[in-house]
Amino acid sequence: MRRKGVILLCMVLLLGSCVLTGVSAMAMSSPNLPPEQWVGKTFLFHALPADRQGDGYEIFKTGDAERGWAEDRSVWIPYAAHAYKRVRVTNVVVFPAGTDQKEYLIYMIEKDTGMKLVGRTVRSQLEGLLLEADLNQARKQFIGKKVYVKKRFLELEDKLGGDTPQTIAVKIASGVQVVGVRAGIRTDEPIQLIVLVDGQRAVLPLAYSWTNIRSSAWKQTQPWQEVLFTEDPRARMGWPQEVWDKVEAGSVDTGMTKNQVELSWGPPEDIIDDPYGSWKSVWKYGTSSLIFKGDCLISVEN
Incomplete structure (x- = not known):
């Protein structure tokens, strides 16, 4: 019984x-683009965590690529000169990476400077880049809306990046108002929703689509559904x-x-x-x- x-x-x-x-499936979505479909798309360099900014981005000027792939960190492009800059992908080259596996060389041109760059994916992901269309779509979908969080704690916005980040407790599936959307600091969650919790501004990180997310992590649902509901x-x-x-x-x-x-x-x-x-x-x-x-x-x- x-x-x-x-x-x-x-x-x-x-x-x-x-x-x-x-x-949720009917909500606005951004295309999930594998690297083969990146040509012509615009990405931007998202911010990096404070402890990684000194290294810069593991992306190189095309003339420095061989040194970069030989683990010469001196040719990584610097953080301060490239953070938030926009690049357009001009070519994608597939190369074998083990039995039945492949990776990609991503060739780009920086829109402001015309600098030609290249990066190499790891598990189909190129660290440091955010699809601009994802950021724009997230802003359209979430700003001014109430969302219902699947987390118990969120970091306070004004404490991000410090040695001792502070968090605020959130009741599971409670509603919070989205007051801003911006580029984040990690490629797996490259977008941050700024939300109000008890009158304080907190950060809810997410990925909007599976574009530039490790291929093994892709699911049938959109990745932002991992962290929030759009309805109560x-x-x-x-x-x-x-x-x-x-x-x-x-x-x-x-x-x-x-x-x-x-x-x-x-x-x-x-x-x-x-x-x-x-x-x-x-x-x-x-x-x-x-x-x-x-x-x-x-x-x-x-």
């Missing part, structure tokens, strides 16, 4: 999550209050769906799918193993 109740609960909760997923999930999901109580407390229990577990504990460190096709999968969190059958959590093991 308990197992039937758990399965029924999962079906109801999954239906609620599907409603919100459908709404409490109104849209239809989850019972007892589920929200668990999510807000950072706990998990059998009967919860994968969406609920991930909202409570964050993305798993590893996912192991059953090779025998029984529709079971295991999510690993440190010493804890969460066993799912389909979308439903059926066991928590330590």
